[in-house]
Amino acid sequence: MKKLLLGDFAVARGAWEAGVKVAAAYPGTPSTEITEELARYDDVYSEWSPNEKVALEVGIGASIRGARSIVSMKHVGLNVACDPLFTASYTGVNGGLVIAVADDPSVFSSQNEQDTRLTAVSAQVPVLEPSDSMEAKEFTKLAFELSERYDTPVILRITTRVAHSQSLVELEERQEQPLRAYEKDIKKYVMMPANARVKHAVVEERMKKLSQDSESFAINRIEEGSKELGIICSGGVYQYVKEALPEASVLKLGMVYPLPFELIRKFAGSVKRCIVAEELAPHIETLVKAAGISVEGKNIFPRCGEFTANLIRECVLGKKVEAVPADVPARPPVLCAGCPHRGVFYVLSKLKLNVLGDIGCYTLGAVPPLGSMDAVVCMGASVGMAIGFDKADPEAHKHSVAVIGDSTFIHSGITGLVDAVYNKAKITVIILDNRTTGMTGHQNHPATGKTIKNEPTYELDLAEVCRAVGVPNVRTVDPGNLAETEAAVREELAKDEVSVIIAKKPCVLLTKKLYTGFRINDKCKKCKACLKLGCPAIVNGKNGITIDVSLCTECGLCKSVCKFGAIDGEVK
Amino acid sequence: MDILIVGVGGQGTLLASRVLGKYALEEGFDVKLSEVHGMAQRGGSVMTYVRIGQKIASPIIDEGCADLILAFEKLEALRYAHYLKKGGAILYSTQEIMPMPVVTGAAEYPQGIEAKLPGTGVDALGLALKAGNAKAANSVMLGALCKKMNFDRDKFEGALLSCIPQKTMEMNKKAFELGYAAV
Numbered sequence: 001m002k003k004l005l006l007g008d009f010a011v012a013r014g015a016w017e018a019g020v021k022v023a024a025a026y027p028g029t030p031s032t033e034i035t036e037e038l039a040r041y042d043d044v045y046s047e048w049s050p051n052e053k054v055a056l057e058v059g060i061g062a063s064i065r066g067a068r069s070i071v072s073m074k075h076v077g078l079n080v081a082c083d084p085l086f087t088a089s090y091t092g093v094n095g096g097l098v099i100a101v102a103d104d105p106s107v108f109s110s111q112n113e114q115d116t117r118l119t120a121v122s123a124q125v126p127v128l129e130p131s132d133s134m135e136a137k138e139f140t141k142l143a144f145e146l147s148e149r150y151d152t153p154v155i156l157r158i159t160t161r162v163a164h165s166q167s168l169v170e171l172e173e174r175q176e177q178p179l180r181a182y183e184k185d186i187k188k189y190v191m192m193p194a195n196a197r198v199k200h201a202v203v204e205e206r207m208k209k210l211s212q213d214s215e216s217f218a219i220n221r222i223e224e225g226s227k228e229l230g231i232i233c234s235g236g237v238y239q240y241v242k243e244a245l246p247e248a249s250v251l252k253l254g255m256v257y258p259l260p261f262e263l264i265r266k267f268a269g270s271v272k273r274c275i276v277a278e279e280l281a282p283h284i285e286t287l288v289k290a291a292g293i294s295v296e297g298k299n300i301f302p303r304c305g306e307f308t309a310n311l312i313r314e315c316v317l318g319k320k321v322e323a324v325p326a327d328v329p330a331r332p333p334v335l336c337a338g339c340p341h342r343g344v345f346y347v348l349s350k351l352k353l354n355v356l357g358d359i360g361c362y363t364l365g366a367v368p369p370l371g372s373m374d375a376v377v378c379m380g381a382s383v384g385m386a387i388g389f390d391k392a393d394p395e396a397h398k399h400s401v402a403v404i405g406d407s408t409f410i411h412s413g414i415t416g417l418v419d420a421v422y423n424k425a426k427i428t429v430i431i432l433d434n435r436t437t438g439m440t441g442h443q444n445h446p447a448t449g450k451t452i453k454n455e456p457t458y459e460l461d462l463a464e465v466c467r468a469v470g471v472p473n474v475r476t477v478d479p480g481n482l483a484e485t486e487a488a489v490r491e492e493l494a495k496d497e498v499s500v501i502i503a504k505k506p507c508v509l510l511t512k513k514l515y516t517g518f519r520i521n522d523k524c525k526k527c528k529a530c531l532k533l534g535c536p537a538i539v540n541g542k543n544g545i546t547i548d549v550s551l552c553t554e555c556g557l558c559k560s561v562c563k564f565g566a567i568d569g570e571v572k
Numbered sequence: 573m574d575i576l577i578v579g580v581g582g583q584g585t586l587l588a589s590r591v592l593g594k595y596a597l598e599e600g601f602d603v604k605l606s607e608v609h610g611m612a613q614r615g616g617s618v619m620t621y622v623r624i625g626q627k628i629a630s631p632i633i634d635e636g637c638a639d640l641i642l643a644f645e646k647l648e649a650l651r652y653a654h655y656l657k658k659g660g661a662i663l664y665s666t667q668e669i670m671p672m673p674v675v676t677g678a679a680e681y682p683q684g685i686e687a688k689l690p691g692t693g694v695d696a697l698g699l700a701l702k703a704g705n706a707k708a709a710n711s712v713m714l715g716a717l718c719k720k721m722n723f724d725r726d727k728f729e730g731a732l733l734s735c736i737p738q739k740t741m742e743m744n745k746k747a748f749e750l751g752y753a754a755v
Contacts, residue, residue: 004593030609032609033609161606164606166590166605166606166607166631167603167605168597168603242629310637322636323636323654323655326653328651329680330617330671331580331647331672331673332672333615361614368672368676369675536669539674540677541670548669548670550709
């Protein structure tokens, strides 16, 4: 049966067909839907882990015990999981272990544009790269086979365009994999120096063998075309190449690390002009050149951003499509109308505080007019950065706060808080507790009290966690109440201790209500106080200040900042 | 056929692309869809690609290559108008949603957009409110698209109704009908 499937869903389907038993992940665009989909299968154990490191460790444990397991994350999530990854490369596997990693060229929803293939080279782990949903499914299955055959974790690298595109997939049945026998093997699984030294040599041999064997892998294939032009490519770029250069010869690499150098040499020698087309880093190009094969690459292609068929035509053939975009105002993403974070950022902006931020929807607190964000680096960094501010400047704690989401706090904010207490920092941390993992599309986490399958479980109490690590001042506020929120922030800033304010209100998108929306009446003095909220539903247009009823969620923040009673509507 | 669907995050461009994909598949074509999730969905400018044909390679549509742009907001129609190929058309909602730079006064919402757009405008918001709620605007646009492209109405409407929750079924049916009649 053929079905239109999202690339992420196809990875999930491939894992299921391959008999996967354990799936773990922390949500991250564009990888989230892999594990969301796997959670629908009853014969697979799935979990949202608190972070990618734990997820990979769960996968490693399941693999050692003999089950096929898959761990999914976005590119920056792999940074968090690097510690187990680099050594799992040494231990190898028992049941197949596949790590699905989604890169984000053009940075649609990330904090950087790093290239997972480079991490894989450092970790000495093979990488498969599918170019559409059908391959996403097939390569996932192959990844499990290779993992077991070569005793290595395998990375399945996808990019946003493969993860979030839908194309046709031929569905097959699940091949049940019996749990493999487990035998205690200290030399294989206990990575202390004496064993690790031996294992490193094994890893180098494994990658050499895999490189040689991959010369004849069907997923590395030559599509013969013109002898004038040959393109070496993989993944989503292959589709753009087929679109832009239908005449060219193509070497499509299904495995992008390690590489089949003899196949590449043969291909490069068979065409007059040989070009490596790859997004982001010159990964293939560098390795190919180091093997003494002459190719073009980043001399004509950009290192930043995703490719398109037009870009390939332009870079290779010099043919530019003349399409001039209209000069129009930008439309950056913003905090939704009714977003519970808005109240906090309004207060922080009003008090002109320095805000050390974190990763989530609330990063959008940086967008004008709120503009209340000073630095955002990675998951959990807000707490550590606030400590750094405090230690560098003894006065900083009076005018700076860290803000971090509930899910992000659990991911990697808790250890920062331990540091703050242990090393007597004077910071104030605001946990923006919207009761979900918002940005990635509302996944459960340990503090929602629900598993990935929505089954009830122990509900982590954030306030108790903070008290347990020794935070002397912990309080909870309703960010919809501006006066209460402002008072709490002022009071905690005045203290020379660690404070945590939990701003607790569910994400507005969790309530799937239909709203009629508030209205502005004729008492409006056009003072524009409401515009400072940066609410997308409040519009200052040619008809004066109005509320866009298609966006308004009746949160009432505008009512609380309006001094003239000019807004009609009841907060329910 | 290459259809670009553009709008403001949260307006339902994803639903529209999935309905189109479902319909095209039923008609026996190869289909590729490309979507944007995550950060870009939070009220930002979003685009979704729908490519329908005998055999589709790239899931994305390049500038100067779209046969049709379905725009859920007028400014977004103009923003992406250069994706149209020569002779292509835009079916757009006349709804205006102010982007943050306009809300803050850093920029102005462009005037006279209609005159610059080769295509048809639909009062999707007005018709959606008539159907019951502003949220049904995407169904209005899909109704209009169905008529404009001469799609098989029963099949296309069926594809839409299979993608939405039961409780909003009547409202979306009405919205589709109003959109169908509007072009």
